[in-house]
Amino acid sequence: MAGHIPREFIDDLLARTDVVDVVDSRVRLKKSGKNYSACCPFHNEKTPSFTVSQDKQFYHCFGCGAHGNAIDFVMEYERLDFVDAIEELAGELGLEVPREKRQGKPNQGPHASAEQKRDGYELMEQLCRFYQGQLRQHANSDKVIGYLKQRGLSGETAKQWEIGYAPAEWDSVFKHFGHTKQQQDQLLTLGMLIENDNKRRYDRFRDRVMFPIRDKRGRVIGFGGRVLDDGTPKYLNSPETPLFHKGLELYGFYQVKHAEKKPTQVVIVEGYMDVVALSQHGVNYAVASLGTATSRDQLQALFRLTDKVICCYDGDRAGRDAAWRALENALPLLKDGLQLRFVFLPDGEDPDSLVKAQGKEAFEALLDDALPMADFLFQQLSHQADLGQQEGRAKYAQLATPLISKLPEGVMRELLTDQLCQKLAMPRESLQKLLTPAPNDGKKEQQAAQKKTPVRIAVAMLVQHPELAQTEQVKELVEIDAFDEITLPGIDLLKALLTQTSAAPLTTGRLLEQWRGRPEYNSLTKLAGWQLHVDEEHREALFFDTLEKLLSLFVEQRTEELLAHARQGRLTADEKQELQQLLRERQQIETTP
Numbered sequence: 001m002a003g004h005i006p007r008e009f010i011d012d013l014l015a016r017t018d019v020v021d022v023v024d025s026r027v028r029l030k031k032s033g034k035n036y037s038a039c040c041p042f043h044n045e046k047t048p049s050f051t052v053s054q055d056k057q058f059y060h061c062f063g064c065g066a067h068g069n070a071i072d073f074v075m076e077y078e079r080l081d082f083v084d085a086i087e088e089l090a091g092e093l094g095l096e097v098p099r100e101k102r103q104g105k106p107n108q109g110p111h112a113s114a115e116q117k118r119d120g121y122e123l124m125e126q127l128c129r130f131y132q133g134q135l136r137q138h139a140n141s142d143k144v145i146g147y148l149k150q151r152g153l154s155g156e157t158a159k160q161w162e163i164g165y166a167p168a169e170w171d172s173v174f175k176h177f178g179h180t181k182q183q184q185d186q187l188l189t190l191g192m193l194i195e196n197d198n199k200r201r202y203d204r205f206r207d208r209v210m211f212p213i214r215d216k217r218g219r220v221i222g223f224g225g226r227v228l229d230d231g232t233p234k235y236l237n238s239p240e241t242p243l244f245h246k247g248l249e250l251y252g253f254y255q256v257k258h259a260e261k262k263p264t265q266v267v268i269v270e271g272y273m274d275v276v277a278l279s280q281h282g283v284n285y286a287v288a289s290l291g292t293a294t295s296r297d298q299l300q301a302l303f304r305l306t307d308k309v310i311c312c313y314d315g316d317r318a319g320r321d322a323a324w325r326a327l328e329n330a331l332p333l334l335k336d337g338l339q340l341r342f343v344f345l346p347d348g349e350d351p352d353s354l355v356k357a358q359g360k361e362a363f364e365a366l367l368d369d370a371l372p373m374a375d376f377l378f379q380q381l382s383h384q385a386d387l388g389q390q391e392g393r394a395k396y397a398q399l400a401t402p403l404i405s406k407l408p409e410g411v412m413r414e415l416l417t418d419q420l421c422q423k424l425a426m427p428r429e430s431l432q433k434l435l436t437p438a439p440n441d442g443k444k445e446q447q448a449a450q451k452k453t454p455v456r457i458a459v460a461m462l463v464q465h466p467e468l469a470q471t472e473q474v475k476e477l478v479e480i481d482a483f484d485e486i487t488l489p490g491i492d493l494l495k496a497l498l499t500q501t502s503a504a505p506l507t508t509g510r511l512l513e514q515w516r517g518r519p520e521y522n523s524l525t526k527l528a529g530w531q532l533h534v535d536e537e538h539r540e541a542l543f544f545d546t547l548e549k550l551l552s553l554f555v556e557q558r559t560e561e562l563l564a565h566a567r568q569g570r571l572t573a574d575e576k577q578e579l580q581q582l583l584r585e586r587q588q589i590e591t592t593p
Contacts, residue, residue: 004115005086006100007514010071014510017089019057019070026077026304041077041304042066044332044408056464057509060529067529069509077304078216079248079297081117082516088217120190120243123177124212124220127192130176131164131210131223138167144209147228151273152356157280161211161255166225168207191222191239205236211272213238213290214254216301221249224272224290235271237291247295250287250302251275257305259284265308267343267367268294268326269351277352281360286351293325299340300333308339310370312351315344324380327373331406334373341370374416377403378423393424397431454553455490458546460527461539462497466511468543469501477547478502486550493520494550 020036023029029036029052040050040061049063060067066076074085090097135144135158144165148158166172173192178184184201187193193201208225215221222238238244252275256266263285269275271288278286285306289298294311302309311326313319323342330340343366345354355363371379381399386392400420407413421428461468468474477483478498483491501511508528515521534542566576 004100005083005097009098010086010513011510013086013089013093013095014057014069014071014507014513016093016095017057017070018054019059019073019509020052020054022070022089022092023052023059023073026073039335040064040066044335046409053508055507056528057507058512058528062529062531065526065529067525069513071513079301080217083117084217116186117242120186120241121219121221123186124190124222124243127173127177127223128162128164128212128220130173131166131212132162133164134167134172135163135165138165140165140168140207144228147209151277151352152280153276154280157276161276161279163276164210164212166203166205166208166210170202170206173203173205174201189241190243191241204238208236211251211276213244213249213251215243215249216254216257218254218258219243222290224251226272235291246290246292248297248301249290250298251290252279252287253301253305255279256285256287263306265310265367266302266306267310267312267351268302269312270314270322271350271352274351278355278363281355281363283355283360283363293322294329296329296333299326299330303333303338307337308341310341310343310367312343312345312367314350315346319344320380323376327377328403328406330373331403332408334412335408336410336412340373341367342373342376343367343370374412374419377416378419387423393426397424397426401431453488453490454546454549455488455494456527457532458543458550459490459494459497459524460530460532461543461546462494462501463511463524463528464508464530464532465539465543466501466506466508468540469498470505471540473544474498474547475502483550486553488550488553491550 020029023038024036027038027041027050029038030048032048032051034053034055036052036054037048038050038052039045039048040063042050042061043064043066045063050059050061050066052059057069058067059069059073068076070089071082071085074080074088075082078085078088080088087097135141138144148163153163173187174184178187178193178201184193188195188201192204194204195201205223205225208227211224211226212220213222213224222241222244224238225236227234237246240246250268251272256263265285267278267283267286269278269286269288275286275288278284287302289295299309309330311323313323323344327340327342334340345351345366351363354366377400381396384399385396387396397420404413404416404420407416417428417431420426421431424431469478483495483498497511500506500514512521512524512528515524532542
């Protein structure tokens with residue numbers, strides 16, 4: 001099993017990585033003074049409050065509070081864990097991530113979890129190859145290949161989509177990959193085996209056409225299996241596992257992303273076979289949800305890839321219900337410039353059958369005529385409330401206003417508000433009151449929670465500007481342990497930061513990374529985005545004033561403590577000498593202008 005990533009490599013990776021390039025490749029940035037800005041990718045906003053500092057190698061959103069270095073951004077934006085984010089950044093630089101072997105007992109913390117995931121990805125890739133091999137070599141090969149041909153799939157398409165076959169036997173995967181108890185446990189965890197009440201373990205997928213599901217990075221994380229006859233269930237998907245989360249993934253997303261960097265549109269269909277059949281006919285921008293309603297996470301991933309998403313569902317009640325859930329999940333994401341549209345297929349048709357019978361042009365003609373989001377929204381609401389009655393209009397308003405309120409502020413929200421006013425025959429001013437959300441005081445609360453003590457100010461300044469500790473004055477204070485006797489809350493953290501930042505030049509991003517996983521990390525990241533309202537010209541002076549204030553507090557505290565000892569007659573000779581020195585220092589502080 002691979003070991004943990006050396007700390008030195010992570011620090012070197014951040015030194016080579018520019019957070020501006022990392023963010024800009026995913027969210028278009030604009031130069032804004034010394035920094036860069038954009039509308040925050042982590043919450044909906046009209047005015048940009050998301051800033052990226054090249055000097056600090058740190059990003060911060062003043063709206064929602066999101067912040068961090070390049071690793072944090074990739075983790076949050078791509079929905080990756082820490083190790084995967086490291087590998088993603090290293091891959092962009094052409095670096096191989098080294099591993100260190102751990103001695104002794106396996107670690108049960110996050111490193112062990114990451115290692116188990118890597119082993120899981122390797123095993124799932126092997127299973128993908130195994131199923132592909134079975135498609136060619138198993139005794140049932142002719143039957144399975146005949147089924148694929150009958151469905152209109154070519155051998156080239158089957159190879160492109162790595163379609164395989166799960167043998168009908170109960171123990172094919174078990175025998176090939178479960179030689180030890182540990183291997184069997186891993187297969188069980190990954191959802192490839194099932195354990196019954198008698199503790200017997202057997203293959204989950206049997207006698208099915210297998211579709212490997214790859215994540216956004218191209219790793220096999222699960223499978224979908226389709227029966228060859230009229231058995232049930234028609235489709236069987238991998239269960240939720242440490243690698244596979246249905247609500248986050250889309251079948252075909254990896255292939256679409258690599259077919260075109262910025263596709264004009266992406267169409268969501270319901271089945272694996274729909275995606276594969278469409279691709280064979282040249283529609284290489286289709287994805288499928290994995291047996292669940294299209295989630296907000298899936299839609300968010302799609303809107304990062306394209307500006308136009310089309311939901312293509314059956315025209316029956318179930319299809320329209322699925323479309324409505326997709327609409328509700330999409331509303332908070334629909335910033336101006338993004339489009340969500342809907343296509344409902346005739347009874348008995350699906351994208352697979354339609355594109356085979358009528359071809360690519362006919363299918364794309366349906367997409368061109370897709371129903372805009374607003375039309376579908378008002379159409380569905382009209383089925384629930386009668387606009388010809390006052391009570392019906394009241395119900396219509398009650399149903400519509402919370403939905404429109406979910407939209408980000410912008411032109412689309414204004415247009416839908418106007419449409420709703422017309423339908424209700426209601427003045428816009430009256431309707432606007434219903435649509436206006438309660439004020440969000442989260443930002444004020446966050447700032448109020450940060451009490452400006454001298455220690456906190458010093459720590460915040462060091463985190464935001466580590467170069468302040470590179471001066472000779474600070475290095476001298478660190479060398480003589482000037483703060484060792486101070487007992488104020490947070491002083492140990494300040495001392496550690498002073499030692500760390502005076503030893504070598506660091507950016508904010510690299511400094512924070514060295515504290516990741518420690519109790520102080522969250523507090524430090526918050527202070528990294530704390531607004532100190534001090535200009536560059538006066539920054540160094542404020543920092544030294546703050547350090548002097550801390551030293552003055554110590555002088556005052558220690559002087560009072562020794563004076564108390566003197567009044568009680570408990571002053572030792574050494575303490576008497578120390579008191580005299582402190583009194584001289586206090587006098588000097590008081591007389592210094």
